[in-house]
Amino acid sequence: SGELYCSLPNPRNVHFESINMKNVLHWSAPEGTGDGVLYKVKYAVYGVGKWIRKPECRNINRTWCDLSSETSDYEEQYYASVKAFLNGTCSDWVETTRFNPLTDTKIDPPMVSVSSTDKSISIVLTAPEKWKRSPEEESIPLLQVYPGLEYNVSVLNKKTKKRWFFSIKNNTLVVPWLEPGTAYCVSAQIHITTPVLDSSFSKEHCIATLKDK
Amino acid sequence: LGACRVSLSMTEIRAGFTAIKANIQSRDPIRTLSILSHPQSLHKVKSPDRCCITHHLFTFYVDKVFKHCRTEDSFVNRKISSIANSFLSARRKLGQCHEQNNCACGEKSTEKIKQILENYEGLNVTSAAMKSLGELDILLDWMEKSR
Amino acid sequence: GDDLLPAPQSVSIFSTNMKHFLTWSPVIVQGATVRYSVEFQGEYEREHANGSWIPISECSFTAATVCNITEDISASVAYKMRVRAELGSRRSPWQTMKGYFNRITTSLTPPLLSVIADGYHLLVELTDMGPAFQFRVLYWKKGKESMVQQKVTNEVSSVVHLDTMESGAEYCVKAQTHVEAINRSSSFSPTQCVRAQGDSSVWL
Numbered sequence: 001s002g003e004l005y006c007s008l009p010n011p012r013n014v015h016f017e018s019i020n021m022k023n024v025l026h027w028s029a030p031e032g033t034g035d036g037v038l039y040k041v042k043y044a045v046y047g048v049g050k051w052i053r054k055p056e057c058r059n060i061n062r063t064w065c066d067l068s069s070e071t072s073d074y075e076e077q078y079y080a081s082v083k084a085f086l087n088g089t090c091s092d093w094v095e096t097t098r099f100n101p102l103t104d105t106k107i108d109p110p111m112v113s114v115s116s117t118d119k120s121i122s123i124v125l126t127a128p129e130k131w132k133r134s135p136e137e138e139s140i141p142l143l144q145v146y147p148g149l150e151y152n153v154s155v156l157n158k159k160t161k162k163r164w165f166f167s168i169k170n171n172t173l174v175v176p177w178l179e180p181g182t183a184y185c186v187s188a189q190i191h192i193t194t195p196v197l198d199s200s201f202s203k204e205h206c207i208a209t210l211k212d213k
Numbered sequence: 214l215g216a217c218r219v220s221l222s223m224t225e226i227r228a229g230f231t232a233i234k235a236n237i238q239s240r241d242p243i244r245t246l247s248i249l250s251h252p253q254s255l256h257k258v259k260s261p262d263r264c265c266i267t268h269h270l271f272t273f274y275v276d277k278v279f280k281h282c283r284t285e286d287s288f289v290n291r292k293i294s295s296i297a298n299s300f301l302s303a304r305r306k307l308g309q310c311h312e313q314n315n316c317a318c319g320e321k322s323t324e325k326i327k328q329i330l331e332n333y334e335g336l337n338v339t340s341a342a343m344k345s346l347g348e349l350d351i352l353l354d355w356m357e358k359s360r
Numbered sequence: 361g362d363d364l365l366p367a368p369q370s371v372s373i374f375s376t377n378m379k380h381f382l383t384w385s386p387v388i389v390q391g392a393t394v395r396y397s398v399e400f401q402g403e404y405e406r407e408h409a410n411g412s413w414i415p416i417s418e419c420s421f422t423a424a425t426v427c428n429i430t431e432d433i434s435a436s437v438a439y440k441m442r443v444r445a446e447l448g449s450r451r452s453p454w455q456t457m458k459g460y461f462n463r464i465t466t467s468l469t470p471p472l473l474s475v476i477a478d479g480y481h482l483l484v485e486l487t488d489m490g491p492a493f494q495f496r497v498l499y500w501k502k503g504k505e506s507m508v509q510q511k512v513t514n515e516v517s518s519v520v521h522l523d524t525m526e527s528g529a530e531y532c533v534k535a536q537t538h539v540e541a542i543n544r545s546s547s548f549s550p551t552q553c554v555r556a557q558g559d560s561s562v563w564l
Contacts, residue, residue, distance in 0.1 A: 047247025047254075075256035077351070079244050098238045098347070102354050103231075147358070154518065162478055165518035177480035177524045194357040195227055222541045225434055280409050287417045291432055294414050298402035298435035 008091040011039065011063075011082045015096055016071075018105035020142070022131035023071045025057075025080045026064045030091055038085045041065045046077040046098055059085075068131050074101040074145065103195045107142065109202035110151060110171070110188050118180045118210040125151050125171040125188050148193035154201065158183035167191070180212040223353055226303075229295045230349045236289055237282075238347040241340070248332045248345045255355045258325050263356075264310050265318035269326045270352055271304040274345065277333065281342030293346070365389070365445045365452035368396060368425070372457060373441065375466040378492045378539060382419075382427045387445040387452065395421045395446045399454075400429060403437035413442065421446060436542055438462050468537055468546035471495055475533045477554035482523050482531050488516040494538045496545065497522065502530040502553060512538070527558030 009030035017026050029037055041057035044050065057065035071078045078099045084091040111126040127149065130140040143149045153166040153173055159182050166173055178184065185206040190199040249255045249270075258266065279297040284290055310316040318326075333341045368384040375381070387394045398419035405412045419427035433439055438460035445452035472487040473495075486495050493514065499522050500508045513520050525531050532553040537546040 044244050046244060047250045049245040051244075075254050075354075076250075095244075097235055100350055100354070103350060152515070155521075157478075160478070163518060164478075164481070164483060164521040165515050166521050167513055167515060175521075179479065194223060195354070196224070225541060229434065275404070275408060279404065287415060290414055291416070294400075294402055294405065295432065295434040297404040297408070298437045298439075301402075301404050301407075302436045 006090045006092055008037075008084055008086055008089045009033065010091045010094045011084050012094075014080070014082050014094045016067075016078075016080065016099045016104065018099075018101060020108055020128045020131050021068070021072070021074060021101050021105050021145075022066075023068045023078075023099070023101060023105070024064055024066050025082070025096070027082050027094070029063060030084050030086075033084070033086055035061075036086055037061065039063070039065075040083050040085075041067075041080065042093070043067055043070055043078055043080040046079060051081070069133055071099065071101055072131070072133075074130075077101075102145070103197070105197075107190050107192065107197055107199040109199045110190055112186055112188050112202050112205045114184075114186050114205045114207045116184075116207045116209050118212060119178055120174055120176040121155075121178060121184055121186070121207060121209065123153060123173045123175070123186055123188070125153070125173075127151075127171070127190055142190070146192045146194075146197070150191045150193065152189045152191050152201075154187050154189075156185040156204070158185060158206070178209050180209050183208045223357060226296055226299045226349075227353055229292045229299070230353065233289050233292045234347070234350065236284075236286065237343060240284075241344045241347045243336075243340070243344065246332070246336070246344070247348060247351075248329060248341065249348045249351045251328070251332050253325075255325075255351055256358070258321065258355075262317050262319045262322050264307065264316040266322045266325060267356060268304065268307040268310070268316055269318075269322075270329070271300050271307060273326075273329065273333075274349075275300050275304060278342045278345045281338050282346050296349070365394070365447055365450050367452040367455035368443045368445055369455065371441065371443055371455050373429070373461045375461070375463065377469060377489055377537075378430070378463065378466050378541075379428070379490070380430050380433045380461070380463065380466070382429050382441050382443070382457075384425050384443050384455070386425050389447055392447055393423055395423050396425070396443055397421060397446060398427045398429070398441065398443050400432050401440045401442075402435060403439070406440075433461070433463050436462060436464050464542040464544065466539075466542070468539065468544060470546050470549040471535050471537050473497075473533070473535050473549055473552070475552040475554050476519065477525065477531070477556055479557045480524050480527065481521060482525050482533070482554070482556075483519045483521055484533055484535070485519050486513070486516050486535070489537060492539050492541055494540065495535050496538050497533060497535040498548075499523065499531055499533045501526070502532055525556035527556055530555045 012028040014027040017024050038059045041054045042051045081093040081095045083093045108128040113124045115122050127142045151168050156163045185204040187201045187204045189201045282293050370385040398416045399413040401413050442454040442456040444454045474485045476483040497511045498508050532551050534548045534551045536548045
């Protein structure tokens with residue numbers, strides 16, 4: 001059907017928000033429009049000749065659309081576009097900037113699990129996985145996507161208030177020769193060297209070394 | 214890069230490109246064409262002779278692309294100069310591999326390079342140069358992924 | 361005419377730890393503030409862009425006689441710099457520095473570090489020298505100079521854990537910087553030694 005005369009203001013701030021390559025298109029409603037605005041979404045693989053409509057995001061009233069499945073090949077780059085409709089009129093298509101899942105995603109901090117003996121603490125870090133369509137689908141560890149993935153670990157002695165920093169490539173760390181009966185708080189960050197991508201530090205996990213026998 | 218053992222610091226090139234990526238890509242209105250990734254993504258080229266593709270692509274950017282990317286924006290021009298001079302320095306290192314015959318070109322990579330040049334010639338020079346510059350992260354991602 | 365202003369003299373570059381500064385002598389005009397503009401030319405511009413020059417906006421119409429050119433000298437190739445004086449609409453000829461500058465000639469100083477013994481743990485705190493720098497830290501148990509261990513880090517905002525120490529033993533540490541972009545390292549810092557907690561005669 002021919003497009004209507006489009007006099008509606010455009011959707012604003014059309015952009016991808018990506019965490020661990022879960023790539024969700026977000027936008028804001030056109031200026032000055034209340035309820036009742038509907039949207040449709042299309043996307044394109046950069047360099048490939050056609051725009052593809054996203055049926056699940058056709059005539060929706062929410063202002064986001066999950067395009068993770070359509071943008072899961074992180075060796076490609078993408079554009080997405082949104083059009084608004086209200087009371088028989090419409091807006092122009094408004095596009096994102098070019099989206100590169102490899103460099104434009106944010107990485108969650110690793111999961112931290114800590115155990116202790118009287119004189120040491122053992123830390124096991126688990127990096128998040130790349131987004132996947134369903135739990136049954138095979139997981140892709142971020143280490144496979146980013147071969148340069150490392151961990152920065154911070155260990156705080158709650159008694160002395162001193163904080164130590166470790167940089168490790170594998171995901172386990174044992175800190176021996178600690179003070180018995182002392183609380184230590186651990187937080188960790190994922191550090192990717194190429195491209196430069198850092199997660200935030202995880203929240204602190206505190207544990208006390210056992211009291212001297 | 215295969216038999217060619219050369220250390221190329223991509224960090225500065227990556228930082229320079231990231232600083233102007235949005236600006237440069239916004240000057241390329243053609244969504245449906247790619248210089249490096251048409252018809253097949255550069256990433257899909259699993260070629261053993263990566264040194265050959267890298268050396269030819271660095272020559273492509275130095276000889277054909279950067280000189281046609283001058284803009285009205287002084288900051289962007291300075292970053293393009295930084296990237297261009299880094300490419301020159303890196304190409305010189307790759308040249309050492311050429312001299313030591315560690316940079317052979319197989320059929321697959323020769324075909325890919327030929328395709329890239331055809332894609333480039335298919336557009337007017339300024340559009341082709343700006344599009345190629347906007348695709349620098351495709352090259353960097355491919356180089357860094359297969360280190 | 362416009363060209364009556366004399367060109368700035370003694371145009372030279374000072375470069376330490378990958379920070380590069382262009383300096384020149386002031387042009388004196390009684391009762392007036394002379395300003396200056398700076399341009400650079402990399403090897404790419406000379407060989408592939410018709411010898412074009414690129415202005416450094418932060419040092420355009422500056423009254424200073426120094427310009428931080430670090431951001432623009434960002435490749436390991438030969439650069440040329442030039443400066444001219446400006447007073448109102450009057451311009452001096454460009455004064456181009458003699459020879460070329462390549463950042464691989466920057467002078468690298470040893471890192472400042474403090475070595476800490478915290479119980480049985482050997483730690484080091486390093487002073488930030490910029491994103492281009494890595495630190496190669498060597499440490500050994502005193503008397504066991506043949507068994508030197510190494511840690512490479514670029515962490516500067518925290519205390520870096522090197523290793524655990526034997527009770528009561530003395531350990532020594534020294535470090536050098538390494539700049540991957542120019543593939544060069546500084547000389548080593550003076551050696552610092554610290555002693556682990558506990559009595560060295562009792563082996564826990």
